[in-house]
Amino acid sequence: MSKPGEGGRKTPDLAKLETALGHVFADRTLLTTALTHMSADGPRLGSYQRLEFLGDRVLGLSVADMLFRRYPLAEEGDMSRRLADLVRKETCAEVALAWDLGQFMRLGEGEILGGARKNKAILADACEAIIGAAFIDGGYEAARVLVERAFGERLLKPVRPLRDAKTALQEWAQGQGYPTPTYSERGRTGPDHAPVFRVAVRITGLDDAEAQGPSKRLAEQAAAEAFLRRESLWSETMENDNG
Structure with missing residues (x-):
């Protein structure tokens, strides 16, 4: 009792x-x-x-x-x-x-x-x-x-893809002769105990991609993944190719 x-x-x-x-x-x-x-x-x-x-x-x-x-x-x-x-x-x-x-x-x-x-x-x-x-x-x-x-x-069902989207984007950018991707916070919403960050990834000469997450780090990963998906460089098979 x-x-x-x-x-x-x-x-x-x-x-x-x-x-x-x-x-x-x-x-x-x-x-x-x-x-x-x-x-x-x-x-x-x-x-x-x-x-x-x-x-x-x-x-x-x-x-x-x-x-x-x-x-x-x-x-x-x-x-x-x-x-x-x-x-x-x-x-x-x-x-x-x-x-x-x-x-x-x-x-x-x-x-x-x-x-x-x-x-x-x-x-x-x-x-x-x-x-x-x-x-x-x-x-x-x-x-x-x-x-x-x-x-x-x-x-x-891992929280993040098996591959690291930020690393994949950086490797792709370098391979294509682009500058290293940079990340910037575009906004923050939600209460202090459960914030939501909006982050943009920029590669000079290409359109930015934005995404959000419960931390800056996860929002950056999501933005990198959004960029890769937009350019048809990321797919479900890349996340689960060893599953």
Whole structure:
């Protein structure tokens, strides 16, 4: 049952989180530690930082293992790009949000008032810490199953194309004798916690292409892809040729 917790809140039932994770902890103190931010009362070593360090490495190995098995014909460079997309902090934050992790976090009062339960950087760190906790609790196989459950759909449908659109555009421009593409922000909309950036890519002598995304980096990638598609230099087969 839930009971009063920090700031008068009811402490969420961790069994609910374990259901979302697909892993029931033999040692639940590991899970509690993985949910404890350094701002919470207690010693610094009682926070999730050490588990985050471990979980980051376990996540990388687990995703690399998944990619190796899922794409037997993919080259190392393609798998590396997909790996980078899957283990980045933004993806970890998406997974944490899917777990509804914010409600389970143990935070200091100042962090709570500052909206830390929705802070994507903190959620991403806690996501990695939980993976590290699962590794200690049940070994690599338990952690791998947790990662595959949480990241598997993203592996099949990556956020970004398998090839890097910005790199492809730069290589094409250089091959055609054009200057290096440049990117400029054309606008920003949406609230501070969920901004949408509009970015244009310019190659001197050609028409600009624009696109938008939840970060400048992703908007630049989208603009590069839009340019390549317009020039018939990018297609679905380029995204999935190793699928």
